[in-house]
Structure formats: structure tokens, C-alpha cells
Amino acid sequence: MSKDPKKPSQRQDLKRWDDKGGAPRSHRSRKPHPPSKGEPALYYFNVRTEGGVIEDPEGEVYSDIQAMRVAATAKVRDMIAERDQKGEDRRSWQIEIMDRANQPVLTMMFSEALDPRPSG
Structure with missing residues (x-):
């Protein structure tokens, strides 16, 4: 009886995500999933x-949703600035933040991360 070559990799994938407290990345849901309050959480x-x-294959842990939102805004601004210097526009892109169960938590257009207030 031959073994299915996919089973060991699936097992490793499950172990990897179990070690981080989440579901395997193959688990998808369309419903927004509110994060737990008061506990650090892993976001992708x-x-x-x-x-x-x-x-994002690794994700990052934040103390709360506000800290995650601040980090997401900073990441987006950095990506826009990096490409603006090269003459490329990323303002139409989106950042989609997923929780450890790979459920959506927040979606933000890159253009939303820019400060709408005039400088000066």
C-alpha cells in the first residue's frame, strides 16, 4: 500500500499553525472575525x-486591534513612499489583515493610509 505524498506536508502545515495557536492557512472564511479583547493576537x-x-507567511503579534491598525498604516505608508521614489503608484492597492484563523479583520486601501490633511 503506497502512502499519499501529501499527508506528511499537510501534517507539518497543521503542526506549524497549531504551534502558533491558529488554524492552517488553507482554512478560509468570508465572515469578518472580531479579535479577542485583552489578549495579544497574531495578524497576517x-x-x-x-x-x-x-x-504574509509569518504574521506579527500585536497587543490589540488598535496597535495592529497603527502598524498596518505605517507599513502601507512605507510601501507607498518606497515606490513613489521609483515613480510607481501603489495607492490603488489594498492591505487585508487576517487573524490567525485566516479570517478577515480589516481591509484598507493604500490611499486611506495617507494623511488627508494638507501639510504646512
């Missing part, structure tokens, strides 16, 4: 471009 910062989605 996926970027949606015109060409598709760039998934």
Missing part, C-alpha cells in the same frame, strides 16, 4: 495588487 498583512494577492 496580505497585500492585494492589480496582479493578485501577496500573502
Whole structure:
């Protein structure tokens, strides 16, 4: 009887996400999932471009949703500034923040991360 070659990798994938307290990345849900209050949580910062989605494979832990939102805004501003210097516009991109169960928590257009107030 031959063994299915996919089973060991699936097992490793499950163990990896179990070790981090979450579900495997293959688990998807369309319903927004509110984060738990008072506990640090793992968030993934996926970027949606015109060409598709760039998934965050590692994620980052934040103390609360406000800290995660501040970090997401800073990341987006850095990505915009980096490409503005090269003459590329990323303002139409989106950042999609997922929780450890790979459920959506927040979606933000890159253009929303820019300070709307005039400088000076």
C-alpha cells in the first residue's frame, strides 16, 4: 500500500499553525472575525495588487486591534513612499489583515493610509 505524498506536508502545515495557536492557512472564511479583547493576537498583512494577492507567511503579534491598525498604516505608508521614489503608484492597492484563523479583520486601501490633511 503506497502512502499519499501529501499527508506528511499537510501534517507539518497543521503542526506549524497549531504551534502558533491558529488554524492552517488553507482554512478560509468570508465572515469578518472580531479579535479577542485583552489578549495579544497574531495578524497576517496580505497585500492585494492589480496582479493578485501577496500573502504574509509569518504574521506579527500585536497587543490589540488598535496597535495592529497603527502598524498596518505605517507599513502601507512605507510601501507607498518606497515606490513613489521609483515613480510607481501603489495607492490603488489594498492591505487585508487576517487573524490567525485566516479570517478577515480589516481591509484598507493604500490611499486611506495617507494623511488627508494638507501639510504646512
